Amino acid sequence: MASPFLKKLKRGLFMTHTEFLEKVGEAIRRTGPVAPEHLDRIxxxxxxxDAGVDLVxxxxxxxxxxxxxxxxxxAAQLEPALRERLLALLRRAEEGAVxxxxxxxxxxxxxxxVNGTGKTTTAAKIAHRLKERGETVLLAAADTFRAAAVDQLKVWADRIGVPVVHQQEGADPAxxxxxxIAAAKARGIAHVLVDTAGRLHTRANLMKELEKVRRVAGREVEGAPHEVLLVLDATxxxxGIEQARRFGATAGVDGVxxxxxxxTAKGGVVLAIADxxxxxxxxxxxxxxxxxxxPFDAAEFVDALLEG
Ligand SMILES: Nc1nc2c(ncn2[C@@H]2O[C@H](COP(=O)(O)OP(=O)(O)O)[C@@H](O)[C@H]2O)c(=O)[nH]1
Ligand SMILES: [Mg+2]
Known part of the structure; x- marks a missing residue:
């Protein structure tokens, strides 16, 4: 019986899964000698x-x-062999970043x-999940580049019932x-999620701004930021990998x-990110x-991709 997560992941991966199986199905669902076409199909x-040319x-x-x-x-051994390789790849990336x-x-x-990838929405979704687990959480509206960004986060914060700290448009995100952080300390709140800008007048400014945010966080709380999540749009x-490279160089990203x-049918980008x-x-x-x-689970992802 599939877990509710697996079901939802399968729905989310529907396009990738369907297209993948359409192409690969026949090659990995048969027995008998392996023909070169089977490997071509995979x-x-x-x-x-979109798993990436080198990796594929x-x-x-x-x-x-x-x-x-x-x-x-x-041929019956192709699927388990592929599954094993995909899992090993994903696990290696996980082990590298505890x-x-x-x-x-x-x-x-x-x-x-970058802009439009889903930072604000994802911050709200994570806040909601933490709250559901009984944890305390506060959202920080550090995308001060556009007033609309702050409003968007405030709407989410109201809807899920968590506090949000914001200032006026153009304020210093740091x-x-x-x-x-001061508000979280004063109220005994366990988690601060910081929504940042994806665009400024120049990329150099954006990177400088993120660096300053990191420095201020680190000065106020030991070890902060404890996690830097790069938000990437699978479509x-x-x-997205190229974007990630540019961000990773400066922002010290821990995960995606x-x-x-x-x-999208480009779910293989998960593999490209790991690799x-x-x-x-x-x-x-x-x-x-x-x-x-x-929450990403390597085994469930591979199941959702390969299981008919
Ligand atoms: N279909 C879909 N849309 C999403 C997802 N995450 C974010 N979005 C949408 O992507 C758009 C941009 O999201 P937003 O959080 O404002 O991006 P930001 O500019 O990085 O903060 C919004 O319309 C979101 O509803 C997702 O997982 N699936
Ligand atoms: Mg935003």
Missing amino acids: EEALMAS LRLVDGLRDDVRSGRIGD PRQAPVPPRVTLLVG AVVFDA TGSN ALTKLDG GLGLPVRWVGVGEGIDDLL
Whole structure:
């Protein structure tokens, strides 16, 4: 019986899953000798899911070697072999980035990423989830670039019933974070989620601003920020990887929240993130609703991708 999470993930991954299985289904659901077309089919399916050229070639070469050496003697072994390789890849990225706890509260999480990827929505979704678990949480509106960004976060905060700290448009985001941390300390709140800007007049300014936010957080709470989540839009596929590289260089990213998986067949980008960036995906967004965020689980992801 599939878990509710797996069901929801499968719905979120519907397009990726369907297209993947359409391409690969016949190749991995048969028995008998492995023909070169089977491996071609797997290669094509992985490419179409935007898993990234280098990774796909490596994966398929690995399978081909296994066939040549006799480790894979029958087509029925292709699926388990592929599953094992995908899982190993995802687990490696997870092991490379163990989440940091906060020795003293609050635990501070920054959400960073380019405009429109889903930072504000994801901050609200995580806040909601923490609240449902009985944890205390405060949102910090550090995207001060546009007044609308603050309003959007305030609307979410009202709806889920968590406090939000904000200042006027154009305020210094580091000052907002300073205030937010002070408020959290005063009220004994365990988590501060910081929504940041995805765009400024120049990228250099944006990076400087994020750096200042980090410095201020670190000065106010030991070890902060405890987590920097890069929010990536799955519909941009492997272009998102390039964005991530640019952000990672400056912002010291710990993990990825991959949004909009519900609207794309490019779910293989999860694999490209793990392989190309060595970053674990922590969350996946599977819709616009407040509950449409799932903690990422490597085994469930691979199941959702491969199981018919
Ligand atoms: N379908 C879908 N839409 C999403 C998801 N996450 C965010 N969005 C939508 O993407 C748009 C941009 O989100 P927003 O949080 O404002 O992005 P930001 O600019 O990075 O803060 C909004 O319309 C969101 O509703 C998701 O997982 N699935
Ligand atoms: Mg925003």
